Amino acid sequence: xxxxxxxxxxxxxxxxxxxxxxxxxxxxxxxxxxxxxxxxxxxxxxxxxxxxxxxxxxxxxxxxxxxxxxxxxxxxxxxxxxxxxxxxxxxxxxxxxxxxxxxxxxxxxxxxxxxxxxxxxxxxxxxxxxxxxxxxxxxxxxxxxxxxxxxxxxxxxxxxxxxxxxxxxxxxxx
Amino acid sequence: xxxxxxxxxxxxxxxxxxxxxxxxxxxxxxxxxxxxxxxxxxxxxxxxxxxxxxxxxxxxxxxxxxxxxxxxxxxxxxxxxxxxxxxxxxxxxxxxxxxxxxxxxxxxxxxxxxxxxxxxxxxxxx
Numbered sequence: 001x002x003x004x005x006x007x008x009x010x011x012x013x014x015x016x017x018x019x020x021x022x023x024x025x026x027x028x029x030x031x032x033x034x035x036x037x038x039x040x041x042x043x044x045x046x047x048x049x050x051x052x053x054x055x056x057x058x059x060x061x062x063x064x065x066x067x068x069x070x071x072x073x074x075x076x077x078x079x080x081x082x083x084x085x086x087x088x089x090x091x092x093x094x095x096x097x098x099x100x101x102x103x104x105x106x107x108x109x110x111x112x113x114x115x116x117x118x119x120x121x122x123x124x125x126x127x128x129x130x131x132x133x134x135x136x137x138x139x140x141x142x143x144x145x146x147x148x149x150x151x152x153x154x155x156x157x158x159x160x161x162x163x164x165x166x167x168x169x170x171x172x173x174x
Numbered sequence: 175x176x177x178x179x180x181x182x183x184x185x186x187x188x189x190x191x192x193x194x195x196x197x198x199x200x201x202x203x204x205x206x207x208x209x210x211x212x213x214x215x216x217x218x219x220x221x222x223x224x225x226x227x228x229x230x231x232x233x234x235x236x237x238x239x240x241x242x243x244x245x246x247x248x249x250x251x252x253x254x255x256x257x258x259x260x261x262x263x264x265x266x267x268x269x270x271x272x273x274x275x276x277x278x279x280x281x282x283x284x285x286x287x288x289x290x291x292x293x294x295x296x297x298x299x300x
Contacts, residue, residue, distance in 0.1 A: 047252065050208030050238030052269065055247025062246060075177040075239045078203060092210035096263045099213060102222050105262050163204060167217060 013064035016082065017042060026128045033141045038086075045089030091162045094154045098167055101153040110139055110152055175199045177239030183281045188229065194281075207238030207282065209265045212254025215285045216263070226256040226264075235276065236283035242274040249274040 003022040005011040011022065017038045023031050042058040042065055049072060055061055056068045063071070069082055100106070112135055119129040143150065147158030156173040159165065180202075182195045205211045212234045224230035233255040240248045251273035257264025276284070 044210075045206075047208050047265075047267070048206040048210035048238070049240055050236060050250050050252050050267070050273070051240055052247030052250055071240055071243075071245060072177075075243055076203075077176045080203075088204075088206050088210065091205070092208075092213065095210070095213045095217060096265075099217055099256075100262045102217075103256070103262055109262075170217070 010059040010064075013066075014039075014059050016065045017058055017086070026125070028130050028134045028138055030141060033138050033145065037142060037145050040093060041086045041089040043089070044093045045085050048088045048092045087162065091164065094159060094162055094164065095167065097148070097152075098154050098159065098164075098171060102171060107139065107143075107150075107152040175202065178202050178282050179277075179280050181281050182283050182285060184285045184287065186287050202239070202282075207241075207252075208236055208250075209252040209254045209267075211236045211283060212252050212265065213263065216254055216256065219285070219287050220256055224256060226258050226261050231256045232285065232287045234283060234285040237273050237277050242277035251276060 002024050005015075005020075005022060019035055019038055021031055023029060023035070039058050043053070046053060046056050046068070049056070049068070051068070053061070056063050058065055065082055065085070069080060069085055072078070072085065073080055100109075112130075116130055116135075117132055119127045121127075139152070140150070143152050146154075147161070148154050154173075156168040159168040159171075159173070180196050180199075182197065184193050184195060185191075205214050215234050216232060219232040221230055233253065236252050236254070237250070238248075241250070242248065249271065250267050250269050253266045253268070255264050256262070
């Protein structure tokens with residue numbers, strides 16, 4: 001069943017990230033890939049601020065993105081926007097991803113437990129599973145949205161967009 | 175600049191040297207803190223292919239601009255290193271009083287590089 005915004009207690013917060021269309025729980029579709037990308041940026045921003053995941057975040061936490069930004073502005077005096085804060089999170093993710101790429105890890109290590117492909121039995125989730133193909137398709141789309149290459153490594157253009165030209169140079173990206 | 179001391183303590187365990195780096199405001203606004211600064215130093219200081227249990231792996235401890243402020247959920251420290259388990263990025267966070275106390279010490283974080291043969295405890299206590 002497709003949820004409405006009224007079903008989602010944290011909709012007001014998640015909508016601050018531009019995620020406006022709640023999806024059914026039992027599908028893996030393109031909107032969920034976008035959801036994964038944006039929510040990773042905000043969670044990565046929480047880790048860049050080095051504050052608690054249970055208190056700050058994009059959804060059910062004590063403080064949503066606007067309050068986290070308010071605290072950051074108050075502490076630093078910077079007139080930071082939520083856009084700039086999301087970019088901070090994306091920058092951290094891309095630096096970590098580049099580190100893993102440098103150490104030889106990419107797409108082949110982005111896997112989910114095989115158990116997820118085995119349909120659940122009984123109860124409200126009876127028969128629900130995601131196929132390996134669905135996961136692989138979602139990965140491919142995620143990499144394209146993220147500005148990574150087909151093997152899941154950040155491209156020079158993405159790193160330069162995040163003011164990480166030094167990193168693109170260090171990795172000898174073309 | 176508010177929210178930061180603008181001072182990062184570096185510790186070279188092999189030579190038992192300490193030095194203080196004072197990055198500018200642009201550095202802090204770009205990377206902000208926590209494991210974002212941690213992975214910055216890991217990329218700079220740990221060579222590609224380094225043995226994660228060898229002397230070239232580096233460890234950093236970083237807090238953020240809100241650490242030590244009188245608000246909820248601020249006392250967290252991020253530890254970043256090449257993971258001994260996976261050989262890939264390794265990050266872990268911890269809380270309690272220690273992260274705020276690190277901030278009160280006058281530093282935004284500590285970067286450790288090049289392990290020595292001797293224990294780091296006397297250095298940390300110095």
